[in-house]
Amino acid sequence: MTIELKAIKRYPVKGMRGVDLKQAKISAHHMITDDRRFVIATQSSVGQEGVHEWARKSNFLQLVNTPKLAEIGTEYDDATCTLTILRNGRAICKGKLDDSMGRTVVEDFLKAFLKNEIAGTPKIYSVPDTNFGDMKEPYISLLNLASIRDFGSRIVQSEIDPMRFRGNLLIDGLEPWKELEWNEDKIIKINDVSFRVVHPITRCKATSVNPDTAISDINVPLMLRKGVNHLYMGIYIEALEDGMITPGDKLTVTVA
Structure with missing residues (x-):
């Protein structure tokens, strides 16, 4: 099984649409540069x-x-x-x-x-040296595209745009929901840059808004609760070292 980084996204202005990055400079214990800066x-x-x-x-x-x-x-x-x-x-x-x-x-x-x-x-x-993530800590959000596809096809019975979940790193090649089994403090690597798994991301009603129509058309938290008995989609990770990552990079999980 090969796990691949498919996309890198950031959201310079919190609440507005994200932008794709061709590569990202990662700094230890920081969010992606200019993510949620404003x-x-x-x-x-x-x-x-x-x-x-x-x-x-x-x-x-x-x-x-x-x-x-x-x-x-x-x-x-x-x-x-x-x-x-x-x-x-x-x-x-x-x-x-x-x-x-x-x-x-x-x-x-x-x-x-x-x-x-x-x-x-x-x-x-904006505030110098501050990013306005949902958590005060400088975490990066990671989404498993297979989990989103499974949520859409099996639970919602409709295709779900990953942009509902406003993630930073979108990966594919991992089994659906497998990322939620990664224990806290587990180490993953993307292009030799190490990240620490923090915890799953609890989803709120903002994910119910269709990013294409601006209409709340699916009660995502309710469907998550009914379909998988939790409110999680994606996980927070924390960068442990500096480096560069690029879409196409492989993700590896430490065996520990």
């Missing part, structure tokens, strides 16, 4: 003081509370920290997120786009 919030959700440290996802705009975000795509340029917002494949807004004027351009677009969806004015925040 968040969108309103004054009603974070107060006048804004965001100055990691905070729970409930403070920010995300699919579970603002599903309309799924209607727009994104591109992100590392060198210039520029976010491009797409709709139907066409660029409709662009701004440098490390620049106040650039952020204002994106914020003004979001204010108009979400005017009937949110209370208050959306603001984009």
